[in-house]
Amino acid sequence: MPPVAFIIFSVIMLVFGVLVVVNRNPVASALSLVVSFLGLAALFVSLDAYFVGVVQILVYAGAVMVLFLFIIMLLDLKAEARRKINVVPMIGGCVLTAVLVLQLVSVLNTFEPGKKSLVEAPLDYAAAAAARPAVPEGKSDTIKRDLRENKLPDVRLLGEQLFTKFPFHLQIAGVLLLVSTVGVVILSKRELK
């Protein structure tokens, strides 16, 4: 990806991120967040993380943000009435953020490994294919085949890792989702007994 595209998507992402914060209307904020996530997804794609990029759009920009909008509609939130702005917390928050950014810059300035560009870390499909272990006779390795064909089997590689190295964690995540589902159902009941 050329630097121009990187800059464009980064700017989209950041600008709409700022809009999320400064918009007085929650619906506008939510929509800004969707756009910001789209920019983020593009950056993921620029990093060859196609699956994550797609998930970001599907889950975040799609499902989660719909949920947000739903709730905003449900609660019928109007634009916030102007309240008296508390100066001290406001300044404090801004200063803290500024300091954070400053720290970030100073750390990145001295972060040597971060100075290499994408060109210096090229993807090498042939080497990757060669590094894969041999499969038993009669079975085929689709990942290897794809790599040989100079394609990045992104989803397959992720899935392979997920199911071979982290199956337990995956199940825990599943349980977590189940629990949260139950929790939400209970919380949403009108009369808590």
Add this chain to the structure above:
Amino acid sequence: MSNLLYILIFLPILASIAIALGAPARLSAIGAALVNLAISLFLFASFDSTAAGYQFAASFPVIPSPEISLSVGLDGMSLVMVLLTAIVTLCAVWVSPKQVEGSLGLYYCSSLLISAGGLGAFCATDLFFFYAFHELALIPTFLMIGIWGTGARKMVAWKITIYLGLGSVILLAGLLALFINLGGKSFDMATMQAAVAAAELPATTQAWIFLTLLIGFGILISLFPFHSWAAPAYASAPTPTSMLHAGVLKKFGLYGLLRVAVPMLPGGINTPLPLPLLGEITVLDLMLWLLLGNIIVIGLVTIAQKDLDLMLGNSSVMHMGYVFLGIASYNSIGFSGAVVLMFGHGISIALLFALAGRIREHTGTLTISRLGGFGKLAPFLGLTFAFAAFASIGLPGFANFAGEVAVFLGAFKGAGTEITFLQGATIVALWGVVISAVYMLRAYRSVFKGEPHEGATMPDLTFSQRIPVLILVASLLIVGLYPPILLDKIKPGIELIAKAFAE
């Protein structure tokens, strides 16, 4: 055989679980207490009084390093304490009401758990469980006072909990210091005792640890000036809790001093420590001053009480001073006296609280001036209260007397013609015998003698209510008339402890 002690400890716990699961509360509790008493009596009968060291020992490893194991065993001293616990538990459960506000099950469970904690602490030969079991008993005490107490029960419950919790923390610090200084490898008491000689701790270190233990245990025993939790707590607590705590649990601290501090810190008692405000003072002298505070100051405080329950609570604080005196005498006579006195005091104070509780149940008050002539209205109550009062002020024929005499004789054993601070303190402490007679007889005179107040009623105890009272009276009398029944069992173990610092 060796599993008997586990049964003894865990039976009350199992019974509480059963009650929690819906078993009839009173029946299960009395059943468990009866079985426990039977086991204790069996242990008592089959105890070999010629052998020193722990009997019925058993061990169950929990953590290999540092070595913690649920090991149990009895020597004469713990045997007596176990017997005391079993007797008082049965009586405390028996006098518990058949109906209470709230959960009856919790009421009985609490009593059983206090008992289990006491039994565990007395049986344990592992320092960790020795401590842990006592802590177990504090929680139900808090619940009982907080839920079923009278008067300012919440305040009192918090006070006792925080106070005893503080004492426990100080105690824990002392025990850990001892543990680390004795090698820090095993919590087994016998192993630690064996390490004493090799460790060769500097006398000052020993003295500091002893002081920490004295304060820690002292708070649990209501040693002056850490006594102010005791009387209000006993006055406020429901009857079975007062009986169990004053009768049994409070003895844990004294037992601990004799079991841990005295034999494992042989050089700690006579080494001067530079203390703030007090200057250079040995732990022994400090202990003597404080026990005089218990006996004389609290004795006078007791005289000034206007309520029977507060008076009994304070008297129990006061009498702890005599047990301390027995420990301070540092010879086997004094130690034996201390153990017998613990037994006698435990039984007599439980009896007094049981009878006072009965009066409160009926009249709703224990203010002495509002009671009178109960001897005529309820002769059995009057007679047994007299027995308990006589026992409490140390008259011959009751277990307390045997203990007190031994304590006094122990303090003078080998004194020669020099009157040191120990002997001087003993003479002052003797005045406490007069003081306790004053408040006890005054209260007895006002409550039980004379004509009853106009319109006053007091039903006498029913047959079923008499049984626990008679058990307690009988225990006092048997030991009082023939002390060797306890002394013979205590002797080998006590001599072992006495030998530990004589060397």
Add this chain to the structure above:
Amino acid sequence: MVTLNAYLLVSGLLFAIGFAGVLLRRNIIIIFMCLELMLSASNLSLVAFSRFNTVNGLPNYNGQILVFFIIAVAAAEVAVGLAIIVALFRARRTTHVEDMNSMKG
């Protein structure tokens, strides 16, 4: 060409924007959105690290798997969080954080 630091900088800025939102906004739903921004910013860092630390010519997929989990957890969090907000709104008729101070000691 684009360096790792560039990605990290962008990610950090996004994080800072989210952080500022959390500190400055009073509407709890917007605060919640800002939290999502911060999570996403960390995702970007992870993906960037994953891409730049190649293993045998491929991105290090461990990083992306972490992102996957973060998204899963975030989804759950959003669901529960929004349910709580709804419950709160029912009780208090407000989404303003300054009105939610029953934890004040």
Add this chain to the structure above:
Amino acid sequence: MPSTPAIILFLPLAVAAFVLLASKGFKLNATVCALVSTASVAITLVLSLALIFGAKSDSPDEVVKLFTWADFGSLQLEINATLDRLSRGMLFVVTFIGTLVHVFSLGYMKDDAGKARYYAGLSLFMFSMTGIVLADNFAMMFIFWELVGVSSYILIGHWYTKDSAADAAKKAFLTNRIGDFGFMIGILILFGATGSITFAGVEQGLTAGVLTGGLLTAATLCIFCGAVGKSAQFPLHVWLPDAMEGPTPVSALIHAATMVAAGVYMLVRVSFLIGVSENAATIIAYVGGFTALIAALMATQQDDIKRILAYSTLSQLGYMVMAVGLAAGEAAMFHLFTHAFFKALLFLGSGAVIYACHHEQDIWKMGGLKDKMKGTFATFAIGTAALIAVPFTSGFFSKEAILEAALHHDMLLFLCAAGVALLTAFYMTRLVVVAFFGKARTGHSDHATEVPMIMLAPLMLLAFLSIFSGYSIIADTLSPAAVHSEFNLAIFLTSLGALIAGAGGAWILYAGKDKDPLNIGIFRNKFYFDELYSVIIKFAQDKFAMVVSAVDDLFIDSLCVNGISRAVNGFGLLLRRLQSGNLQGYAFVFGLGILVILYIALINT
């Protein structure tokens, strides 16, 4: 087969337990209980006589081991029976008077509701008193010493619904406790110094000279404290007159003949101690003499028949203690022996009078009883004669012995003793004249009739002994100690003169009078000792206790304990401020924390 001393000692205890259990638990008839109790004491009397007559004149003193009460390894506390002339004789006195009192009580307490309890108390007392007599060591002595106090407490407070009786019982017990406090200290000092608790062991230690000087005097005086309490010597004499609230037979047994004499007995038992401590002996003698004098003075102005006798007992006990202090222990024991009979006689006689007058005790409400109660009057007169030492009665011989000892040692004490003899004659004559002579002053005494035989018989037996127990034919065998003093004209004349002066003076003053011509407030009010003590108790104890209690409450509980808790509470309140409930405040602090950590972790390195 248990030995004879064991039976004598433990039979009463068994009976006491039996009576208590049987009457309370199984509702056994109270009269049966009374008879069982009486029978048991009669058995002990027979056994004591058997001990006396079984012993040959030259048989050595022995100690019969009964059982070890407590074994501490390095120290054994044993319950033993020491058998020598002293204990055998004392045993006879105790069981003999005990038997008579039991019998007398069968009549006196016939209709009492608490008869079973009364007899249980009597049996318990017999057990305790026997224990004191048989003791061969200080521990055993102390055990039974305390038990005697208990049984006395029970019996004085027999009519416990009566406030005065309940108070008297409490007073007696507490006063005795103060004496016991000293007694115990004395025992402890002796034990500490000699390492022994037995009389023999302590004597051996003292002979070896391990304990001398001030500490020995202190120890002796501490031991004496026990006697001061039990034998009601000044300054602890106040309980005895009040103890007359108990049933009259109890007064005869406990507060005249036996228990109060236990102090004297104990002093004689430990006379080796007094022998080596001269200063203490002098103090003891003077305390005894002083008590004898003030008690006699107080007796002259009392109106209650039993109180007169009580003060008379005090006075006679003072005599005995004085004798002990003058190293005339034998004279003291001899007087104890004779006094036991005639004082028991007088008390039982007064009991008979009270019984006949429907529990009237004021002598000014009696009068003219000599014709209505001939038997009682005759025996009472004999008792009086013995008490005021009419020549050739038993009291004459024993008092003579004491006077002789006083004459040889200390002129002041001799004069004091002679004065007491005069006063004794005076107040006893006053009592007899007012109560028995003249005419009946109230309906009660007018309708009095002779008491039944079961009450009269013990009186007669005692009257016989009051006259003859001083003669060597009885005294030599039965008495714990007999003194045959040489006839001394000076003493004879002094005592005769005192007798005539006292009795004659009283006759002249009181014959035919209906109210007391004398009114000496200080005697009548017992030198205000009771008032003084109640003030002392009120201030030194009750007020002091209140102050201590208040200090305890304010300083330790409120200031130290609750103060700490308040400090903790205040600190908590302070920390509570930080808990603002502001979500973003928390987030701010949180972020700040992260920045600080980042700074430390990444930049500062």
